[in-house]
Amino acid sequence: RRRTESAQAVPTPMSVLGGQALETQRVYRIQDLQPLVPSVNVAYMHARQSSVPIRGLGNNPASAALEGSVGLYIDNVYLGRPGMAVFDLMDIEQLEVLRGPQGTLFGKNTTAGVINISTRAPSFTPERSIETSLGEDGYFQTKGTISGPLTEDLAGRFSAYRTRS
Structure with a gap:
């Protein structure tokens, strides 16, 4: 509904x-x-x-x-x-x-x-995180997120990751 x-x-x-x-x-x-x-x-x-x-x-x-x-x-x-x-x-x-x-x-x-x-929706409270993973056979992954105010009335959120093996 x-x-x-x-x-x-x-x-x-x-x-x-x-x-x-x-x-x-x-x-x-x-x-x-x-x-x-x-x-x-x-x-x-x-x-x-x-x-x-x-x-x-x-x-x-x-x-x-x-x-x-x-x-x-x-x-x-x-x-x-x-x-x-x-x-x-x-x-x-x-x-x-x-x-x-x-x-x-x-x-x-x-x-x-x-x-x-x-x-997740953007927030006016600044947030950030980063995570890295390592594995066998050259596996490597990094994930990151950042969120916070862009102006008084507008907030943004950006998330990205990259994986290599």
Whole structure:
């Protein structure tokens, strides 16, 4: 219904994960959702051959010509292919998985459900963070976020990451 309300009052099966819960559970990618969200499966071979079925409803990841039946949205922007969401999730406020047809709210290609990702809003309180990860075979990743006031009435937020291996 696109309004703020209690999850208990929403007449559709849904799972909501807050940003802090995602960080605590070390969920950094869509593929990492499977153990946390019932009935979500992520089939990822590479960006062109991937699918995200909910309750077993999805499309064949071997066919690039078929559109997915699960709508993927980041800040209310539709991602046309599941492979477009195969990147590290960063600076996430919350992630919602709405099961069942969502055509009225989200439009086409949502016959199995929707994964709606909301990023954190800019704040007038200055914030900054940086995180570095090292791994095997030359893996190196740096993530950074900065947020704060730009003018008296305008705040901004910038997040970026770089991965090398």
